[in-house]
Amino acid sequence: MSTPSIPERFIRVAAWLTLGAALLPLGGCAVAALPCRLTAATLKIVPVVGHAAATPFDMCSSAID
Numbered sequence: 001m002s003t004p005s006i007p008e009r010f011i012r013v014a015a016w017l018t019l020g021a022a023l024l025p026l027g028g029c030a031v032a033a034l035p036c037r038l039t040a041a042t043l044k045i046v047p048v049v050g051h052a053a054a055t056p057f058d059m060c061s062s063a064i065d
Contacts, residue, residue: 033061036058
């Protein structure tokens, strides 16, 4: 007995719609600053040097806003 699978095309469309819905509330500047914010948040996870390494990316997002 095989289980019905979800077509890959449907999953891809659903992923794009979810991403679009998540970015919709953000303003123009917030969308531009998103890569800087994500990079900074990711770097802050690294122990000891994370916050120092994230400082330029925090300043980047602040400058865009």
